Amino acid sequence: MLDKFAIAAALREIGILLELKGENPYKARAYENGAATVEGIPEELSQVIDEKRLTxxxxxxDALAAKIAELHNTGRSTLLEELRKELPPGIIELSQVPGLSTRKIQLLHDALGISSIAELKMACEIDAVSKIKGFGEKSQLKILEGIKEYESRDESILLVDARQLCRQLTDYLKFVEGISAVEVTGSIRRWKESVRNFNVLVCATRPARVFEALEKFPLVTKVLEKDEARMIVRLANGLKINLFVSSKDNLPYAQLRETGSNSHVEQLMEIAGAKGYSLDATGLRQGNRKIICASEKDIYNQLGLPYIPPELREADGELEEIASGNDFSDLICLEDIQGMTHCHSTYSDGRNSIEEMALAAQEMGMKYITITDHSPSAHYAGGVTIDKLKRQWEEIDRVQEKVEIKILKGTESDILDSGALDYPDEVLNQFDILIGSIHSRLKMDEDQMTRRLVHCMRLPQFKIWGHALGRLVLRRPPLSCRLEEVLDAAAESNVAIEVNGDPYRLDMEARWIKLARKRGIKFVISTDAHGIRDLQNLKYGVHMARRGGLSRQEVLNALPVDKFKQAVLPRRQGH
Known part of the structure; x- marks a missing residue:
């Protein structure tokens, strides 16, 4: 009789194998969703099955319930066994090699018994693959190139994808017998924009049972390391899970050690040593005496430091901030944000109407929302012409009568090649809020881009510099410019900088936020929402802002609506 975690693991494997077989993706996803549901059933699973209440x-x-009952009652799955027989061994791992289809993996297994990337590489190197019918020397060379690409690839993934995968893993682990807590630590808890390894902390009494459960997680292909408290495994996509098991008494110390960057933890160990302590993942000690700390905050305080939020634990100036008197008590929080900024509607490339966007923001507790659709030059995004703009403003007025939230009239105006903005001044000066962003000619050289941005910064209107450096995390590098020169111009002009919460942008990054802060520049935390679901991007923007050390006083949309509107009004006195 299988427990619910073994059943969930089998369901996930079925889903993956169905997808590799080429079945309907919705059918494959149903098994993944079913696995998550089974893990979360709070009752005794055998009773639910006996009483036929799974559905x-x-x-x-009904169909999935029958397969769950089969797994529970017999310890077997006819479908899973059929898929394993039908598909070649090692297909989950081998499918990660670019260009290697399920059909080719089957041919390789039939001819050479290949069931891993290591075996495939060796077969290519001894010229065995080229002799298989349907391959040849060119195919063999292409496979070797694919393996090289697989081995040399940047194994990082986006934070948003890492968080989703971690939810699957934590949901899978938290119901294992003997586990009282499962926490994501490391770079994910620090909200780094991209992630290479998954650090997971488990509070449990029997590490061996935790390790056994982790080995059964469907995406795990290999155990890399294991000792009495730690296990590191490789996933099919090349990423690693670094799992550490702690006792309840040692949990705060393990949280501290497993969350901070190595450099940050080393700094803390040096501070501890200077005070006559020793610090590791099992405790803070003075000689043989363990200092009892109930939380991470207690450990920091024992070291003479204020609590350092996870986002700042990078050894990138946080201790210097403390030395200058910053205790991080006013670091921006999600609850501080009063207005949703940088929101698109169906007037350009948004998916929802103005009313739908306003009501969704209102439901989230926001006091105001800015509708900032694209300007005319963004023809690819349905940029709003002046005639269309008038119709939009009329609609905003009509919607305003229906909703409590304040709707501000704005634009995301393209910054043109010259550095000018996309509407004439007489139109720009009528907006409540103006975001200036670059969407074209992203590959200008450093001199050209610097001139373009400096010119825009110095325009008389107050503007918010949108997704400032134009990067797409892991896909497109930042604009080439002399950023400090642009920041100097921004500091001397009517400019605030956006912290863009789109999880594919997360622009600008923490190191540049810190440089802008030193110049006294204010910020806006935005969602860059193109639909109501994207309003949830706000949390990403807030955590990026926290990584840059922003306080609530530095964030304009932490202000109430009247003060915000006054702060961002494009038309300045004297212009």
């Missing part, structure tokens, strides 16, 4: 749980229909 009362979301995502479980």
């Amino acid at each position: 009362r749980y979301k995502g479980i229909g």
